[in-house]
Amino acid sequence: MPVTDVTTDPENLTLTILADFAAPVERVWTAYSDPRQLERFWGPPGWPATFTAFDHTVGGIAQYRLDGPRGEKSSGRWEFTRIEAPTLFEVLDSFVDNAGEPIAEFPAMRMTLEFSPTAEGTRMVGTSHFESAEALEQVVAMGVIEGTKMAMSQLDTVLQDLRDYAQGKGTRIELLDDTHVRITRLVEGPRDLVWRAHYEPQLMRQWLLGPDGWEMTECTVATEPGQTYRSSWAPVGDTPGQAFGFEGEALLVSAPRRAVTTEKMQGTDGPVTLNDLNLYEEDGATLITLLVEYPDLATRDMILATGMVDGMEASYARMEDLVLA
Incomplete structure (x- = not known):
């Protein structure tokens, strides 16, 4: 620092x-x-x-x-x-x-x-x-x-050129404190299109899938504060795993720059995280920054241990290949 x-x-x-x-x-x-x-x-x-x-x-x-x-x-x-x-x-x-x-x-x-x-x-x-x-x-x-x-x-x-700072470094995670994590990923593409990839169901279904072998089965977006969203996934064919989903509420939507939402597993009382998405474009590339606020340290470590970041990297790579290209 x-x-x-x-x-x-x-x-x-x-x-x-x-x-x-x-x-x-x-x-x-x-x-x-x-x-x-x-x-x-x-x-x-x-x-x-x-x-x-x-x-x-x-x-x-x-x-x-x-x-x-x-x-x-x-x-x-x-x-x-x-x-x-x-x-x-x-x-x-x-x-x-x-x-x-x-x-x-x-x-x-x-x-x-x-x-x-x-x-x-x-x-x-x-x-x-x-x-x-x-x-x-x-x-x-x-x-x-x-x-x-x-x-x-x-x-x-x-202070650095955006590509010098982040290009080729994949999805990176920083533990800011006991309850806050910052995740960053540079993608080659304009901010407007990256925003659409996060908010248009037909585009989301192409890339927001985590590891190979999964499909998005439900995609309801929230484009205004107060609206709720639901996203669900299920394994395809012989891929191991059980269907799951997330839901939450939009607290702030400022297209195409920032969106803040709550998030929890569908059908549960929590834990609830706060997800703060920010997009910044420079010279045709967009830095995706996701600030996640957890209710406590134990929840933070439990969720990170699921391999969340690896799944995000697979999705972002798919976004570049299938949507932004």
């Missing part, structure tokens, strides 16, 4: 984050000064950022919101007070309401980000200055440290 150290200093009213990146200063600066790139890592997994305004000049304003998987929203605003490209910028960072006005009960902070070259790439020192020890304690209690670490763990993907 890029974050190597976090220090809170109640005496000097600061929170300092140290991070190292395997990329030159100019490349890291671009990631922080381009709102479309910022959106890919500013929010932690499950809370992607959307910048609705970005005036990267002294006195300019950047406005953003973070959208949680269950419809939660949090919004912030930067006022740029100092810019020295490509090594430093400083903002007044505030929590804001739906109208973009600062929320009085949440502390504002002055945040300085400094970028310097190292033998391996770039070191970033981010220092947030608070008006009181109570304000510092409040932000720490809100989980800012953990959220920042998880958010910046996504930056390696942004």
